[in-house]
Amino acid sequence: EDGYVTHELQPKEDYCPICRDTFTKKTQLMCKHEFCEGCLQQAEKSMGPVCPVCREVFGKIEGNQPEGTMTWETFPQSLPGFPGCGTIEITYCIPDGRQTEKHPNPGQPYYGFMRTACLPDNKEGVEVLHLLKRAFDQKLIFTVGTSRTTGADNQVTWNDIHHKTSRSGGPACFGYPDPDYLSRVKEELKEKGIK
Incomplete structure (x- = not known):
């Protein structure tokens, strides 16, 4: 009745944001986001070395620019x-x-x-x-x-x-x-x- 709501602290869910399953070979990027090693490798193939959550670059992006x-x-x-x-x-x-x-x-x-x-x-x-x-x-x-x-x-x-x-x-x-x-x-x- 005093206007405060008590919430129990829930343990941090331990799942990969890509596959939504428990981690397999958990990998953490510099931005602190965590993924399964295989999920991150697949994401890197399609998006390049960019965090799928916050878009921070974690490697060297190489484009397809012709020689010049x-x-x-x-x-x-x-x-x-x-x-x-x-x-x-x-x-x-x-x-x-x-x-x-x-x-x-x-x-x-x-x-x-x-x-x-x-x-x-x-x-x-x-x-x-x-x-x-x-x-x-x-x-x-x-x-x-x-x-x-x-x-x-x-x-x-x-x-x-x-x-x-x-x-x-x-x-x-x-x-x-x-x-x-x-x-x-x-x-x-x-x-x-x-x-």
Whole structure:
């Protein structure tokens, strides 16, 4: 009658969140989530090294980006919203090639491209550049699929890590100013284990 409800403490249920059964060879990830060893291996095959509960990356994610190069140079001109610092211009070059078993149409050709993107040449911009380089080396920046702009198949396309491909015009034109861009792209990279 005093407004308090007493609950008995229940023992922590000891079951795998994937198979919903008692653990077989319990494995704990850095995020503290636990799984059967076999269930986690199956989840990793389908999702990559990502916790099925909280999505924290526990290994190195390797993408299916075709071979290519990533280079960059700096220019003294400032980007809108970043006065007093220059610009880092990144050039990605992915030549034409043949799709592998990791792509939608193995054996068929894909059509490459050259793209440029820019970052402010300041501390955070340089940090993002290094994160993008790691993502490029792990084959995460591009993939092969259907172009969102042209609808053409078998194209090299961006792979969910947003880039500023224009120096101006704001977010609607994939350009600057966009004060939240650097923090957003760092979050996208973190979701792929690049931090």
